[in-house]
Amino acid sequence: MKYSVPKGTKDILPEEIYRWQKAEQVFAEVCGQYGFREIRIPTFEHTELFMRGVGDTTDVVQKEMYTFEDKGGRSISLRPEGTAGVVRSFIEHGMTSLPSPVRVYYNITAFRYENVQKGRFREFHQFGLEAFGAKGPAVDAEVISILTLFFARMGLTQTHLCINSIGCPVCRTEYNRILREYYQPGLAGMCHDCKGRYEKNPLRMLDCKEPHCHTLAADAPKLLDHLCPDCREHFEGLTANLDDLGIPYTIDPGIVRGLDYYTRTVFEFVSDHVGTQGTICGGGRYDGLVEMMGGQSVPGIGFAMGVERFLMEVEAQGVAIERTPDVHLYIAAMSTEAAVFARKLAFSLRKAGVGCETDLMGRSFNAQLKYAGKTGVPYLMVLGDDEIASQKSRIKNMKDGVQTEIDLSNQSGIIATILNSKLHD
Numbered sequence: 001m002k003y004s005v006p007k008g009t010k011d012i013l014p015e016e017i018y019r020w021q022k023a024e025q026v027f028a029e030v031c032g033q034y035g036f037r038e039i040r041i042p043t044f045e046h047t048e049l050f051m052r053g054v055g056d057t058t059d060v061v062q063k064e065m066y067t068f069e070d071k072g073g074r075s076i077s078l079r080p081e082g083t084a085g086v087v088r089s090f091i092e093h094g095m096t097s098l099p100s101p102v103r104v105y106y107n108i109t110a111f112r113y114e115n116v117q118k119g120r121f122r123e124f125h126q127f128g129l130e131a132f133g134a135k136g137p138a139v140d141a142e143v144i145s146i147l148t149l150f151f152a153r154m155g156l157t158q159t160h161l162c163i164n165s166i167g168c169p170v171c172r173t174e175y176n177r178i179l180r181e182y183y184q185p186g187l188a189g190m191c192h193d194c195k196g197r198y199e200k201n202p203l204r205m206l207d208c209k210e211p212h213c214h215t216l217a218a219d220a221p222k223l224l225d226h227l228c229p230d231c232r233e234h235f236e237g238l239t240a241n242l243d244d245l246g247i248p249y250t251i252d253p254g255i256v257r258g259l260d261y262y263t264r265t266v267f268e269f270v271s272d273h274v275g276t277q278g279t280i281c282g283g284g285r286y287d288g289l290v291e292m293m294g295g296q297s298v299p300g301i302g303f304a305m306g307v308e309r310f311l312m313e314v315e316a317q318g319v320a321i322e323r324t325p326d327v328h329l330y331i332a333a334m335s336t337e338a339a340v341f342a343r344k345l346a347f348s349l350r351k352a353g354v355g356c357e358t359d360l361m362g363r364s365f366n367a368q369l370k371y372a373g374k375t376g377v378p379y380l381m382v383l384g385d386d387e388i389a390s391q392k393s394r395i396k397n398m399k400d401g402v403q404t405e406i407d408l409s410n411q412s413g414i415i416a417t418i419l420n421s422k423l424h425d
């Protein structure tokens with residue numbers, strides 16, 4: 001019997017893990033600099049939570065969720081995204097009483113039964129964050145600037161920011177009236193779904209993929225032109241804040257989020273790289289969500305980013321991710337006595353914080369050198385009976401071949417040799 005991973009999942013192998021670790025480390029570092037702290041939520045929740053928090057009419061919930069009954073007869077689902085669980089946690093732990101804004105970030109796996117294609121998996125990874133309690137546009141700009149800084153620190157340059165406002169329930173009521181007026185004359189020629197949407201939620205007609213509906217949507221009045229005074233002011237505040245921070249953006253009235261609890265600011269970072277064009281990351285304000293999920297009326301804003309998609313972009317744009325070695329030194333031994341000395345020296349150097357390797361396979365001296373060469377370890381030390389007797393050996397820089405004499409009884413001298421010559425790399 002030969003096993004392989006289930007469709008839509010993959011192994012992240014030791015050879016590539018440094019790319020993941022780098023992105024995780026930089027994301028955590030940037031979030032931390034903005035006062036966001038990490039939250040870890042469960043991998044599964046009650047199905048009901050996602051029906052409410054993601055929306056029971058969405059494809060994610062209707063078609064893509066991994067739902068099962070546990071042995072206690074409860075309906076459980078693997079999380080298809082992070083926000084619903086974070087909002088549940090925010091409410092459950094009474095975080096409203098904490099000093100505002102409450103800011104959390106997360107780095108999670110999520111699960112969706114989707115068609116498998118490039119950059120899309122059924123088990124995937126997301127970086128995301130949520131900020132609760134601040135209603136002004138400054139926090140919107142700050143959340144966006146986290147991504148700007150994250151991309152810059154990762155070396156990703158070919159992206160641009162698109163922003164839009166989708167208003168609030170007040171302006172949407174008025175806008176729905178305007179949309180109905182616009183669609184009324186052509187309604188008979190539209191698809192069956194849109195005829196239903198016309199009454200229930202005309203905003204959704206703008207998303208319709210049917211060619212005829214799609215053509216009509218292109219000339220439909222824009223919500224951005226019909227914002228209520230408060231929403232208009234918020235949007236102008238957002239653009240002013242982004243201008244202040246020197247963050248370029250384009251206004252794209254086409255960005256919509258279909259769910260009712262999304263309000264005002266929505267944004268996306270889009271790739272400009274030929275071949276990987278498309279959204280890298282999206283987010284928005286959701287002032288109605290916490291209340292809708294049973295909490296107090298608390299405004300919120302957040303984003304989520306698929307890590308697979310992000311790393312694909314990093315690779316496509318040719319961004320080099322530095323690989324720093326964990327093991328700095330290989331100690332090769334020429335005799336049994338030297339091997340004992342090598343193991344003791346390695347343990348002692350590790351205790352002092354220097355990564356070392358020595359033979360574990362009973363290899364010949366030449367085979368040890370060959371192995372060290374293959375691993376790409378930056379420094380090599382050779383130990384034989386003569387070296388141990390004289391307490392003198394040499395450390396070789398594997399890159400340039402330069403050898404430095406060291407005193408085996410002087411551990412800090414050995415460490416200094418490795419660390420100092422590192423500066424000359």
Ligand SMILES: [Zn+2]
Pocket residue numbers: 167168169170171172227228229230231232
């Ligand atoms: Zn409004």
Ligand SMILES: [Zn+2]
Pocket residue numbers: 190191192193194205208209210213
């Ligand atoms: Zn339609």
